[in-house]
Amino acid sequence: MDDRKTAARKPARRSGDRDGFTAEERAAMKERARELKEASSKADGEAELLAKIGDMREPDRTMAERLHALVKAHAPTLSARTWYGMPAYAKDGAVLCYFQSAAKFKTRYATLGFSDKAKLDAGGMWPNAFALKEMGPAEEARIAALLKQAVG
Template identity: 60%
Template structure:
């Protein structure tokens, strides 16, 4: 890296720093909860509250994604992950919804982490751009989520 390139690096963006702070708050809040049932119920309320805060098109897509995921893969537990709605199996995030507004992107993202069983040979997609959730997109999300949990 040249000196001009290294001096241009400014670290994490404000949005990235905010996401990390949100994650720290999520971990502290989860640690304070006592029973598993309390943790699960509060986590779901937290996810729904975060979705309700989103801008119009992001909120509509996140609501649909939430419904598809919780219906098609009831083994996945809703939780917040870096301030994003996420769905975990045995505490590990399998998939998440990232609103376009979160990082000022032009599209929302449905992402999958390592525990997702989406492997297809030597290369496969782990993130999908979303501009709207049509019935066809819902069907594709349902297929991916079912496959992800195996």
């Protein structure tokens, strides 16, 4: 057997990874497992969401606080919770949108993401995640419109 073919099939490992996941990815998976374990006993997902926002660094904390206020104002039927340790908002128990801080996975911008449950369909292709570096009036207006559309 040709050793070159066998070696080519093995996925490349990232430096320092034992199992192919970064430390940040492993931490997110542990947070999700804890969330699932505590879901049945936890009545107030909003308190946990607000605590996660409080732990964020600036400017992500301010953007997450503003997003929370926008959700409360424009999509009040969504319930606050955490998802993989990130602030998230659910409809009928399923995550509809989430906020990922830039520090979460050491990226250069925060992300506002939507799940497939969000009704953002626009033809054959549409965005389901948005980079956020700042949140001014124009961004807030766009987010409010996206939230209203996502909820349907």
